[in-house]
Amino acid sequence: xxxxxxxxxxxSDGHHALRAAGLEPDPVIEAYxxxxxxxxxxxxxxxxxxERVRKLIALQELAEEARRAGAAAHRxx
Amino acid sequence: xxxxxxxxxALNEGDVDFVIVGGLAAAxxxxxxxxxxxxxxxxxxxxxxxxxxxxxxxxxxYLRGAPPGLPFEWSVATIERGLNFTLxxxxxxxxxxxxxxxxxxxxxxxxxAVEVVLFGHRCLCLDxxxxxxxxxxAGRPKDLEAxxxxxxxxxxxGPSRDLA
Numbered sequence: 334x335x336x337x338x339x340x341x342x343x344x345s346d347g348h349h350a351l352r353a354a355g356l357e358p359d360p361v362i363e364a365y366x367x368x369x370x371x372x373x374x375x376x377x378x379x380x381x382x383x384e385r386v387r388k389l390i391a392l393q394e395l396a397e398e399a400r401r402a403g404a405a406a407h408r409x410x
Numbered sequence: 411x412x413x414x415x416x417x418x419x420a421l422n423e424g425d426v427d428f429v430i431v432g433g434l435a436a437a438x439x440x441x442x443x444x445x446x447x448x449x450x451x452x453x454x455x456x457x458x459x460x461x462x463x464x465x466x467x468x469x470x471x472y473l474r475g476a477p478p479g480l481p482f483e484w485s486v487a488t489i490e491r492g493l494n495f496t497l498x499x500x501x502x503x504x505x506x507x508x509x510x511x512x513x514x515x516x517x518x519x520x521x522x523a524v525e526v527v528l529f530g531h532r533c534l535c536l537d538x539x540x541x542x543x544x545x546x547x548a549g550r551p552k553d554l555e556a557x558x559x560x561x562x563x564x565x566x567x568g569p570s571r572d573l574a
Contacts, residue, residue: 365558
């Protein structure tokens with residue numbers, strides 16, 4: 334199971350985790366982190382790997398249905 | 411649409427030695443991003459190539475994006491002549507990679523993988539830190555958002571964890 338996420342997991346702690354894994358922070362990637370939805374990630378970390386992939390499948394089905402609906406709407410114009 | 415469970419099951423039940431990488435590995439680690447295919451690095455030992463060919467033989471593997479009707483033969487000889495194969499199958503899209511930038515081949519990735527249970531099947535998935543390293547090494551602009559998310563996951567989760 335994922336460990337509970339605490340307030341010490343704030344974005345500023347990310348550099349410590351990166352360095353512990355032998356990686357240096359990259360300024361371009363850092364700039365993109367502002368757009369990351371951490372709430373969504375915390376939700377995912379509470380799930381099992383299979384549950385995470387099931388969410389991916391649901392997302393895939395939604396995207397497929399949206400594409401189908403969009404194509405049908407274009408044909409109906 | 412890709413049937414992730416069926417692909418994992420086919421490879422697993424075929425005793426294929428492989429490590430899940432790419433977008434599916436990211437999803438296993440908690441990524442919320444959409445991916446359309448299964449990327450895996452396979453062992454290129456002769457015995458494993460035999461098992462890989464047998465595992466996918468009944469699923470119509472064919473080169474993705476190639477015109478229909480090409481004389482593509484799914485065989486050990488074909489795999490031996492190439493390294494990376496982007497395939498369509500009746501279970502969905504499957505990228506079979508002999509090696510990846512920043513990670514290497516199956517033997518190099520195996521110790522950097524964690525065992526996960528997916529749809530009831532035990533399989534190997536590249537751990538989060540080496541997945542980040544590989545994506546960084548690929549150097550593709552389209553991966554920048556994904557990398558930001560993976561590094562945020564690493565910060566939230568810690569560098570290493572048993573997922574099984």
